[in-house]
Amino acid sequence: MKYLSHGLLAVSALALTTAFAEAKTFVYCSEASPEGFDPSPYTAGTTFDASGHPIYNRLTEFKKGTTEIEPGLAESWEVSEDGTEYTFKLRQGVKFHSNDRFTPTRDFNADDVVFSFQRQGDPNHPWHQYIPGITYEYYTSMDMPNLVKSVEKIDDYTVKFTLNRPEAPFLANIAMPFASIVSKEYADTLEAAGAKEGLNNAPIGTGPFRFVAYQKDAVIRYQKNADYWGEAPKIDDLIFAITPDPSVRLQKLKAGECHLMPYPSPADLESIRADDSLKLDEQPGLNVGYLAYNTTVAPFDNPKVRKALNMAINKEAIIDAVFQGAAEPAKNPIPPTMWSYNEAVEDDPYDPEAAKAMLEEEGVTDLSMNIWAMPVQRPYMPNARRTAELMQEDLSKVGVNAEIVSYEWGEYLQKSMEAGRDGAVILGWTGDNGDPDNFLSVLLSCDAAKEGGANRAFWCNEEFSDLLQQAKVTSEQAERTKLYEQAQVIFKEQAPWLTIAHSTQYVPMRAEVTGFVMSPLGDFTFENVDLAE
């Protein structure tokens, strides 16, 4: 038995080295299966990492490692005076991939762009429901149906978008994966063959990697696109090994079975740092974890009570025990890497004595409250249960009796938005595009305090909301920064949340990996990576 196992090991080690020598293969231990390979109908980051980024391109792209926009399939663009007409000049000579069922006869052109947007925006388009039950959630949630009036082909390499109103973030919107450009010629071929679902199962794009095969819940294989219009990838084969368990991912990384992994368990960071064969990239995440009080229910409608509770809770202990130190305490609702972050705001100190005195002063004794702990792990909150337990302990020291409640995730999201909710809710947010509005308006405006919104403190402060509204219609960034800084001061005074932490993003990889750039938006892209000998 012992002999046999050694034999097996030797054989597989040999296979590994020879295979690596022949072609450069890069293995990414991804955290979940993609929902599908058409990036438009889906919303999960995992799906975009597996489809939108490697296989496709968009008219505009985010510059690597930033949230700035750069040309993609559009070489240049012009915006009309009133900001409602965008005319894109398309890149020429861009080739689509081929597979065993399809070989492109023409280059990428305006027809593909029009097709890619119309199938999402027009409910009567023959490809709108090419799979029963399909919806375009990202397109809808970025308000594109109300924003885009028309998409027209001017000539083969010119496309004009007409909007219903001026919208500065439009160029950033179409850099997002849902706006990926698919091949119309491929769609026609599939339609003729009666195999429309091929658009989702066997994707054809213009991106740096060509899709080869997918084994559900196990592995996705890609090959370098030799005809890529941009800088060609340095690796020949890209493999996603789907490995949901973070400790298993790490073991595979250590064993050399993969080169890079997302979302390590905070508990393992120490051992990763100690391992010479690995390295660890880190970057402050674009996120916040918070505890939202219900500001419409007594005694939590009193800002002083909320502030007292904030002072009773020891954030450092939460960061130690839950984030294993992989986070920084949050004082503002937006993360420090975001422009307009107000450094001057001072956090409430951890001071149980003072907190107790403040509560007594406000006449609050024998307070009982619920703490809602979300049932799922998120980058901004690795273990809400444990966080709630720590808070429970802290609160008991100031004489507040806290009960922990939890629901199934969908129910949690729904019940936590019900008016008159009993208790404070642990939740968080990860930004989509790096704009402060994407945090503050979505989570704290009066508009978001309504049904279907995401303001779980039900906090509606006119002054605060007015500042946000003003900032939205102002184009000057310096001007906007001032408005947002002011808003953060009001937020801190009123304390609708206990701001818990901004978690740090870590990407462990093998020491020989070069060229990987962390994305502030949390994407994983591999066209620039290489393996040093």
Place this chain on the structure above:
Amino acid sequence: MVRFLLSKLLYLIPTFLGITIVAFGFVRILPGDPVLLMAGERGVSPERHAELSAQLGFDKPLVMQYLDFLGRLLQGDLGNSLVTKRPVLDEFLALFPATLELGLCAIIIATLIGVPVGVLAAIKRGSWFDQVSMTSALVGFSMPIFWWGLLLIIFFSGYLGWTPVSGRISLMYYFPEGTGFMLIDSLMSGQDGAFASAVSHLILPSIVLATIPLAVIARQTRSAMLEVMGEDYVRTARAKGMPSRRVIGVHALRNAMIPVVTTIGLQIGVLIAGAILTETIFSWPGIGKWMIDSISRRDYPVVQSGLLLIAGLVMLVNLLVDLTYGLINPRIRAT
């Protein structure tokens, strides 16, 4: 025999209808709304919510939804996953070979070890071998296998580094999917080391999954053997001076195998329950993990059709066991 078969099948129809009601009913009273889950932290406006619910058919009365479900079921349509939007049957068929391969390996290991151990323990009743093997069997039977799997990973993959941590084959091997059974596909691919790699990936999960069936089979074999060896005809054969090896081999073993075969067949339910845990621990891409994921994502069509397929499978195997039993032992048919 035909009558026996027909009566068995007839008997299954109401049970199967019951299963469809349970699968449909349970899933529809699951709390949590898939539309809300899709929206996540962002939330969804009431109008959009209604629109999406209508599109997914969740706005109709439950009875209508059930009849729809049954109607489509009769046409072989099990619905589409809400998450991947792909047909549930396709997903099941893509994942089932992985579970089947794991399950078959486990049951083979369990039988190949369990039966001889049980026979030997019965023959040497009261010996140290009997005591050690039966105590081990009881330990195996009492094993929390999710913990057992973790221990094996810590030891064999973490400490010794002998076996891979998860997956079905090293990623360095790539060949088109043929049968879906990694062992067979890797052999047919003709690539050096592919088969060995597949075996090394399969071994720990199979051991974990085999643990409880192995214990059950060993114990069952032992007690069946003891019972048969106590019967008159065996004693007679022995008294007549037949060599004891022959007595055991020909008479005792053959008769003792009847309950053992039943036991092995009935382990299918245990195996599927075990597969849920084993696949979770080893990230094995099979139907157990698929069901767990789908339950937590509230992927209604997958959960209900998955339940249906699994229950159907268990019923089918039980039917086969019944038939084999009927074949071996004609007396059963009469009753």
Place this chain on the structure above:
Amino acid sequence: MSDTVQLSSSAIRRQMLAEFWFYFRQNRGAVAGLVVFILLVLTAVFAPLLAPHDPTTQYRDAFLLPPVWQEGGRAEFLLGTDAVGRDMLSRLIFGAQYSLFIGIVVVAIALVGGVIIGLIAGFFGGWVDSVIMRVMDVILAFPSLLLALVLVAVLGPGLTNAMIAIAIVYQPHFARLTRAAVMGEMRREYVTAARVAGAGNLRLMFKTILPNCLGPLIVQATLSFSSAVLDSAALGFLGMGAQPPAPEWGTMLAEAREFILRAWWVVTLPGLAILISVLAINMMGDGLRDALDPKLKRS
């Protein structure tokens, strides 16, 4: 007259018990199991006295301390601490309460439910029997853990719901056993005699027939007890059973999974506790079966 009958029946009972104990005692494993089980019960009952710490108190200066004999361990935490600084030993001791409680409640619900259903089916027969048994078949067609998982998902995760789900999944076994025994007993003469004597249905079912099929039910109950401990731990492990900070062993394992390579004690100890208790109960069950099953007694 009635006094003497009373006397003799209690004497018979005493003799039966003595005989049972005689056979049970012969199985050394069973006796060992019984001893461990009694220790387990004592641990659970006296947990507040035995445990050195409160099982939910978090010592902020003691995250993930190893057991005392390892480097870095502290004498006050004999078996180390978990990720939020709770004493492992105390949590393990209090965990015994959960496991025993789960076992008792599940068996009680499944036994009472199953026996009533089985009695009704066996006693009335005909279509009542058919309907009830088809429903039991439906439940048995699903792998128990899978059905329990879906049930818990329906009811919401938590200890109470996990127990209810497991009990529902187990009760068909009791129902089937009871039904089979009742059908066998119904043909016996004493039942006919009791009926002729004018005994009512209820009296017949509970006073006359039930005591005669207790043996297999007791064996099934011990088996279910150990399975219930295992299955509830499995549900806890999958995040659907008892919820933290409850020191339930399966839940502790689930919480400890991320430390598998870093802190062996948080992973191995709860599992060991589960294994030992389940093993003890199973050993006891084996002894019970041998002592109660007359067929095996002879061989």
